[in-house]
Structure formats: C-alpha cells, structure tokens
Amino acid sequence: MARLRIEALRSVLGVLELIEPEEQAQQRSDLAAALKELRLASGLSGERLAVRTGMSQTKISRIETGRTLPSVFDVQAIVRALEVPKHEADELLTLARSANTEFHDVRSSRRRGLEHRQRELAKLEQDSHEIRFFLPTMLTGLLHTPEYARASMTNPQAAATAKRLERQGILYDREKRFTFLMTESAVRWPILGAEGMAVQTDHLASVANLTSVRMGVIPTKPVCPLPSLLSVFVVYDERLATAETYGGLVVMRDPRDVAIHLERFRLFEQHAFWGTEATDLLASIAAEFRARA
Missing domain, CATH: 3.30.870.10 (Endonuclease Chain A)
Structure with missing residues (x-):
C-alpha cells in the first residue's frame, strides 16, 4: 500500500506546476495518507515514531489524519525516523513544500x-x-x-x-x-x-x-x-x-x-x-x- 501511495505521489509531482489551487487539499490529504502508510509499513507505533522524531504523539496523530499540515522539517524528521529510501523521501519532501505553499x-x-x-x-x-x-x-x-x-x-x-x-x-x-x-x-x-x-x-x-x-x-x-x-x-x-x-x-x-x-x-x-x-x-x-x- 505504501508503495502504491508513493507511486501516486510521483505522478502528482510530475505535473505539480500545473495543479490548480483548488487541488491543494488533495495534495495535503495524499501527504498525510502517505506518511501514515509508511509508518504502518515500518511496523512502528505512533508512540515510537513520536519518540524518534521528538514530536508529541498527538502531533503525529494530527499529521496522519490531516488535521495538522506538517512542515518540511516535520516530514524530514519522519522520513528519517522511518528510514525511507532517499528517492522516496525526496518526493515526499517536494510534496510537503508544495503543500506548504498556498x-x-x-x-x-x-x-x-x-x-x-x-x-x-x-x-x-x-x-x-x-x-x-x-x-x-x-x-x-x-x-x-x-x-x-x-x-x-x-x-x-x-x-x-x-x-x-x-x-x-x-x-x-x-x-x-x-x-x-x-x-x-x-x-x-x-x-x-x-x-x-x-x-x-x-x-x-x-x-x-x-x-x-x-x-x-x-x-x-x-x-x-x-x-x-x-x-x-x-x-x-x-x-x-x-x-x-x-x-x-x-x-x-x-x-x-x-x-x-x-x-x-x-x-x-x-x-x-x-x-x-x-x-x-x-x-x-x-x-x-x-x-x-
């Protein structure tokens, strides 16, 4: 599932400059879902990820449910803690940067x-x-x-x-x-x-x-x-x-x-x-x- 999500993000990033402002909510939703799926695929609990990133468990939960938009630094900390391969991490960071621009x-x-x-x-x-x-x-x-x-x-x-x-x-x-x-x-x-x-x-x-x-x-x-x-x-x-x-x-x-x-x-x-x-x-x-x- 995480692999499918990354592939979907890759297709989004390929046309990022053409995305209309109205589609930004979907970018944020995709980012939240991808981060959650990567954590589940790693076998880490939300508590353990919170410890590794120095964030609170509440913040991790809010990021994964889309209630909090993670900063680029947040995403960087999460992908590092989950040991996400570099090329996938770079794609997520690019999406995070786009999601943080309104x-x-x-x-x-x-x-x-x-x-x-x-x-x-x-x-x-x-x-x-x-x-x-x-x-x-x-x-x-x-x-x-x-x-x-x-x-x-x-x-x-x-x-x-x-x-x-x-x-x-x-x-x-x-x-x-x-x-x-x-x-x-x-x-x-x-x-x-x-x-x-x-x-x-x-x-x-x-x-x-x-x-x-x-x-x-x-x-x-x-x-x-x-x-x-x-x-x-x-x-x-x-x-x-x-x-x-x-x-x-x-x-x-x-x-x-x-x-x-x-x-x-x-x-x-x-x-x-x-x-x-x-x-x-x-x-x-x-x-x-x-x-x-």
Missing part, C-alpha cells in the same frame, strides 16, 4: 468579502512577534490614513475599510516589532490629490516614532545597485512569508522560501535611510506635496 486568489477574496481578508491579516499579525514589510510599489494597510485606505481599494467597502484601520491598533503593542521598508517611489505613488498625499506622508513620519516600529525608506537618488524589486512581501517571524501578485496572495511556509525572502529583505535594508534620515526625507516629500496643492 495561493489566495483575488476572485475568491472578493466573493468572501474584503472584510474577511482583513480579519485573516489581523489574525496573522496577532500571532506574530516580529513582522517585516517590504513595500516597493505601495504602502501597506497598517500605514494608511482613512482617505488613502479608501482610495487604495478597487471597490471600497465601509466594513472592510473600518477593519483595515482597526488593525492599526496593533502598532501600539510594545511587545511586537514591525519593520516597514519602502521605496521612495511607494511613498510618492499619487493615489490621492497632493494634499491627501501630504497628510499620508506626515502620517508615515508619525508612525515611525512609535516604540514598536522601525521604518526605512530606499531613496531614488543616488542610484542604488539593487536587483529587481518584484513585489510586496511580508515575513512573519521566521515561519511564514507572503508575496502579492496581481492575481492574489502567495503564502509560503517552507523554511527555504522564508529564508530567501529574509535574505532579500536584509539586502534591501542596507540601502535605506533609517531614523532621522528617513523622517527627514518623509518631511521633504510632504512639503513637496503641499507646495503642489
């Missing part, structure tokens, strides 16, 4: 309502201690003024706007750490009139003074020798990263994917203004907006 498409978010999306983000923020935002093109919701928040939504809804602004209260939690790293272009992107943009830029400078916040701005001058600034991404602690596309949001839990985004973040932050340099730049941008108004 895609939340824009169409589904709109069907559920933008307010639901704001609740999901609030939960992520509540569950994290240190959050790093990289903002190459536009400001994130935690930094919006009410006017900017409404203008940034394609179809603004009063409940969703209110929820976005309500989320900003977490910035005053001194137990948390927020790093906002943005480009000067993102600050200047004119989704409002000049006066509204001046108010928004003043708001950024005010948020930068909060105890929990560290804010950096990558200036457009002088020229910075940086690689392409592809998209907005956020890293929650060192356990999860999200990246935005036009079609939706990619959620990555694989430690390697998280590490890639952390590495890129640390590269970009070396080229930013911080502290008074950043707030001075913001003040000069706000003054330019007011001069135009």
Whole structure:
C-alpha cells in the first residue's frame, strides 16, 4: 500500500506546476495518507515514531489524519525516523513544500468579502512577534490614513475599510516589532490629490516614532545597485512569508522560501535611510506635496 501511495505521489509531482489551487487539499490529504502508510509499513507505533522524531504523539496523530499540515522539517524528521529510501523521501519532501505553499486568489477574496481578508491579516499579525514589510510599489494597510485606505481599494467597502484601520491598533503593542521598508517611489505613488498625499506622508513620519516600529525608506537618488524589486512581501517571524501578485496572495511556509525572502529583505535594508534620515526625507516629500496643492 505504501508503495502504491508513493507511486501516486510521483505522478502528482510530475505535473505539480500545473495543479490548480483548488487541488491543494488533495495534495495535503495524499501527504498525510502517505506518511501514515509508511509508518504502518515500518511496523512502528505512533508512540515510537513520536519518540524518534521528538514530536508529541498527538502531533503525529494530527499529521496522519490531516488535521495538522506538517512542515518540511516535520516530514524530514519522519522520513528519517522511518528510514525511507532517499528517492522516496525526496518526493515526499517536494510534496510537503508544495503543500506548504498556498495561493489566495483575488476572485475568491472578493466573493468572501474584503472584510474577511482583513480579519485573516489581523489574525496573522496577532500571532506574530516580529513582522517585516517590504513595500516597493505601495504602502501597506497598517500605514494608511482613512482617505488613502479608501482610495487604495478597487471597490471600497465601509466594513472592510473600518477593519483595515482597526488593525492599526496593533502598532501600539510594545511587545511586537514591525519593520516597514519602502521605496521612495511607494511613498510618492499619487493615489490621492497632493494634499491627501501630504497628510499620508506626515502620517508615515508619525508612525515611525512609535516604540514598536522601525521604518526605512530606499531613496531614488543616488542610484542604488539593487536587483529587481518584484513585489510586496511580508515575513512573519521566521515561519511564514507572503508575496502579492496581481492575481492574489502567495503564502509560503517552507523554511527555504522564508529564508530567501529574509535574505532579500536584509539586502534591501542596507540601502535605506533609517531614523532621522528617513523622517527627514518623509518631511521633504510632504512639503513637496503641499507646495503642489
């Protein structure tokens, strides 16, 4: 049975890049079933596997029943404890990496309502201690003024706007750490009139003074020798990263994917203004907006 399951996984992995987001639940189910069958084939009890992997028996049970999605590290520990042959272990690890990557498409978010999306983000923020935002093109919701928040939504809804602004209260939690790293272009992107943009830029400078916040701005001058600034991404602690596309949001839990985004973040932050340099730049941008108004 375990051999048949591995063969089925091999066929799935052969077309992995073509799998639609809706099929991800099946990937997770296949992974859970394969791990359980491999344990049964080895003759190990759940208790013995728990001892060998350093996990609790409850966690092993939840993984095998599909109630808990195992991380790539969890799967690595299990296949090592079960002495799974390398080529089969590699296939399971590839599937685990795919299962730990989600895609939340824009169409589904709109069907559920933008307010639901704001609740999901609030939960992520509540569950994290240190959050790093990289903002190459536009400001994130935690930094919006009410006017900017409404203008940034394609179809603004009063409940969703209110929820976005309500989320900003977490910035005053001194137990948390927020790093906002943005480009000067993102600050200047004119989704409002000049006066509204001046108010928004003043708001950024005010948020930068909060105890929990560290804010950096990558200036457009002088020229910075940086690689392409592809998209907005956020890293929650060192356990999860999200990246935005036009079609939706990619959620990555694989430690390697998280590490890639952390590495890129640390590269970009070396080229930013911080502290008074950043707030001075913001003040000069706000003054330019007011001069135009």
